[in-house]
Amino acid sequence: MIAELGQVFLSLALILSLVLATVPLYGAHQNKPELMRMAHTLVIGHFVFALAAYLALTAAFLNHDFTVAYVATNSNLLLPWFYRVSAVWGGHEGSLLLWILMLAGWMVLVSVFSKNLPRAFVARVLSVMGMIAVGFLLFTLLTSNPFDRLLPGPLDGQDLNPLLQDPGMIFHPPLLYMGYVGFAVAFGFAIAGLLGGRVESQWVKWSRPWTLMAWAFLTVGIALGSWWAYYELGWGGWWFWDPVENASFIPWLIGTALIHSQAVTEKRGAFPAWTVLLAIAAFSMSLLGTFLVRSGVLTSVHAFANDPERGMFILGFMVVVTGGALLLYALRAPRIMTGKGFDFMSKETMLLLNNVFFAVSAAMVLLGTLYPLVIDLMGWGQISVGPPYFGAMFILLMTPVVMLMPLGPFSRWGQDNLWRVMFPMLATLAGALLAALVIVAWLDAWSWRAVTGWMGGLWLIAGSAHFLFDRHRSSRFGVPRHQLGMALAHAGVGVFVIGVAMVESATYERDVRLEPGQTVEVAGLAFTLDEVVSVKGPNWIAEEARFSVRRDGALIEKMTPQKRRYHQSGQTMTQVALRPGLFQDLYVAMGEQMDEQTNAWSMRIHIKPFIRWIWGGALMLAIGATLAASDKRYRLARKQQAAAVDVNAAPSRP
Amino acid sequence: MIRLLTPLVVFIGLIALLIVGMQSAEERKRVDSPLLGRPIPNLELPRLHEPDNKARTDERLGEPWVLNVWGSWCQSCRVEHPYILKLSENAGVPVVGFNWKDERADALRWLRQFGDAWAYHMVDFEGRAAIDLGVYGAPETFLIDHRGIIRHKHIGPIDEQSYADLMVRIGTLRDEASQ
Numbered sequence: 097m098i099a100e101l102g103q104v105f106l107s108l109a110l111i112l113s114l115v116l117a118t119v120p121l122y123g124a125h126q127n128k129p130e131l132m133r134m135a136h137t138l139v140i141g142h143f144v145f146a147l148a149a150y151l152a153l154t155a156a157f158l159n160h161d162f163t164v165a166y167v168a169t170n171s172n173l174l175l176p177w178f179y180r181v182s183a184v185w186g187g188h189e190g191s192l193l194l195w196i197l198m199l200a201g202w203m204v205l206v207s208v209f210s211k212n213l214p215r216a217f218v219a220r221v222l223s224v225m226g227m228i229a230v231g232f233l234l235f236t237l238l239t240s241n242p243f244d245r246l247l248p249g250p251l252d253g254q255d256l257n258p259l260l261q262d263p264g265m266i267f268h269p270p271l272l273y274m275g276y277v278g279f280a281v282a283f284g285f286a287i288a289g290l291l292g293g294r295v296e297s298q299w300v301k302w303s304r305p306w307t308l309m310a311w312a313f314l315t316v317g318i319a320l321g322s323w324w325a326y327y328e329l330g331w332g333g334w335w336f337w338d339p340v341e342n343a344s345f346i347p348w349l350i351g352t353a354l355i356h357s358q359a360v361t362e363k364r365g366a367f368p369a370w371t372v373l374l375a376i377a378a379f380s381m382s383l384l385g386t387f388l389v390r391s392g393v394l395t396s397v398h399a400f401a402n403d404p405e406r407g408m409f410i411l412g413f414m415v416v417v418t419g420g421a422l423l424l425y426a427l428r429a430p431r432i433m434t435g436k437g438f439d440f441m442s443k444e445t446m447l448l449l450n451n452v453f454f455a456v457s458a459a460m461v462l463l464g465t466l467y468p469l470v471i472d473l474m475g476w477g478q479i480s481v482g483p484p485y486f487g488a489m490f491i492l493l494m495t496p497v498v499m500l501m502p503l504g505p506f507s508r509w510g511q512d513n514l515w516r517v518m519f520p521m522l523a524t525l526a527g528a529l530l531a532a533l534v535i536v537a538w539l540d541a542w543s544w545r546a547v548t549g550w551m552g553g554l555w556l557i558a559g560s561a562h563f564l565f566d567r568h569r570s571s572r573f574g575v576p577r578h579q580l581g582m583a584l585a586h587a588g589v590g591v592f593v594i595g596v597a598m599v600e601s602a603t604y605e606r607d608v609r610l611e612p613g614q615t616v617e618v619a620g621l622a623f624t625l626d627e628v629v630s631v632k633g634p635n636w637i638a639e640e641a642r643f644s645v646r647r648d649g650a651l652i653e654k655m656t657p658q659k660r661r662y663h664q665s666g667q668t669m670t671q672v673a674l675r676p677g678l679f680q681d682l683y684v685a686m687g688e689q690m691d692e693q694t695n696a697w698s699m700r701i702h703i704k705p706f707i708r709w710i711w712g713g714a715l716m717l718a719i720g721a722t723l724a725a726s727d728k729r730y731r732l733a734r735k736q737q738a739a740a741v742d743v744n745a746a747p748s749r750p
Numbered sequence: 751m752i753r754l755l756t757p758l759v760v761f762i763g764l765i766a767l768l769i770v771g772m773q774s775a776e777e778r779k780r781v782d783s784p785l786l787g788r789p790i791p792n793l794e795l796p797r798l799h800e801p802d803n804k805a806r807t808d809e810r811l812g813e814p815w816v817l818n819v820w821g822s823w824c825q826s827c828r829v830e831h832p833y834i835l836k837l838s839e840n841a842g843v844p845v846v847g848f849n850w851k852d853e854r855a856d857a858l859r860w861l862r863q864f865g866d867a868w869a870y871h872m873v874d875f876e877g878r879a880a881i882d883l884g885v886y887g888a889p890e891t892f893l894i895d896h897r898g899i900i901r902h903k904h905i906g907p908i909d910e911q912s913y914a915d916l917m918v919r920i921g922t923l924r925d926e927a928s929q
Binding site: 369 | 755757761765769770772774855856858
């Protein structure tokens, strides 16, 4: 019964989104306020029904309703309740439902927080987002209905993929989708800006906090995925350049370019068309990512059950959304404002360089991801593009970014002088380089990667600190949040760079055979295998190795890696034991039983220096973006707009 | 105007590529590998169970054999596993595993869990040799004749239908070898 209700809710959401996609847009075109005003009500209604459908599916999971095919394939009687709740998005159909719910949620937020924006503009934004909702609802109802019945239902389900039975996996997809879907807001603003007949110069400013928030979610989502891969897959790696990882990374790279080009367009009115194009591209690449995961066009370890029919639908949807947007862009872009010119040495140039490097990086990742397909189709053979290509390319493209990034915030709009920017920074630069050498010497981690990583990382951190110090001294009102956020994010890149350089150059790995009672020394730490015992979980049994880790005879940690066997699927999973630390992670994974008599096992012991800095840096990026998005200048801007003040006349210095 | 249409043109190209790519996704699995009809590259790789004892592709000359690409990370390999068992029982030719982009411990665990039906395994943890072999994804199954020529390649998991097809083809190769 509840499944049928869910179906009805989804259909009602579809009807409301159809109205939303058309009526307010028409109202904006004909300047009919009563039609435009409908948008808010429709958005709320759409959200309520999407939420109801989502809760219906959740209820089916909680009640073990195995007559729902989706529940039967993704749950089972022994699955704990919290994994039953997260299993809703554990497969293709349910993850689409989550996507729909999040889109509905973003639309409500846009509607609520845009009260001060011109009504026609908001109506257009919501209508464009409504069109996207129509596409996803149709996709779900026509090709991937999570409420399809399986009659007669099985007595027990097949269980959720054990890889997904993990806290990291509970949050990874929702955050990633929040980012993907969040770019729909930036997309909606850009399209509404193009649709607006008169010259709309301010939509860029209005869309900035939304873009920043979407980007922050995407950053955390990707970082969580990387963290999950690190501790769950048992390979000890943190990024694999898998097509699906790339699919989430491409929108991130474009989003990074977008938040920077928005700054230029808002403040100086420069390259507006480019900003529109990036907003279109960021969301289109999110759609492309969805397509790549679900169509079977590329082989990947992540792929959902592949289905060409679904692939065709998403492609058709992309043609409508992206193709329509690009056509509109070609027709309307000449009419959007063009900004002031700028000198070669200026903040505009710095931000343009950022855009060039990030857009090229995104293109290179896309190319690397699709290249095997092109080569194959051309009949030139079959190849696979792996980490060596991506790694080399990224070092090449990101080195100038790291070198220039600290200088960007100091440069002036319009016209500047390299020496003026560089001179006050010389001491900071020298200090950072010297500190890098001292730290590397102290860690005794001499290698090119470690040295350059520390130099680049400390240069970024010191440059950001220098910037904050300068602003703090020269401003009477304290440093505004958007500058604080930017400095924090830039320093986060530094932290990230250091983490990557250390993990890639100074990881200590050892594979050993151990019997209970034996001890192995790894980098000054003594790992003693005390015993190997059997333990039992709710839906698995496991062999558990119990380690005592001592430094100079003093116990510092007990570590218990497991090899779990899940009852229903029979799958075995390696549960890694981790001792996370700011400067190093201890990582123990169980290998194979080598000898039954003595109960000897092969064990993999890693010491990973600074790996937390990778995710710490990502977290700083996200917090920085959130801080910047919460700056009161965006709220003030709306009030000003209500009073119809021309922002072009506003001072250009931040 | 031309400049403004550039993104649209690029996008149309991308969509065309994806449509062709998807429509041929099934077909590409059947498309003849460039190595088809050519000798199998001479590879020397460690064995999974005895890493110090290298296995060579040319030591199989003289009889037809099957090379099956798999990895413990590969879901579809679990799906086709029962057919590998049947193949090694009934084909009458060696079925050699090609353990791709894997880790030794993971691979051994996987074999212990599901059963090791292969004659032996060559390992290619970095995936370099797989490029020479034109491996597109796992699982993949190559049929090699007694002269070391790659005669057939099946991409994707073996199912009932492709199992029957492989058995017929192996029969032909065996006849050729005995002539």
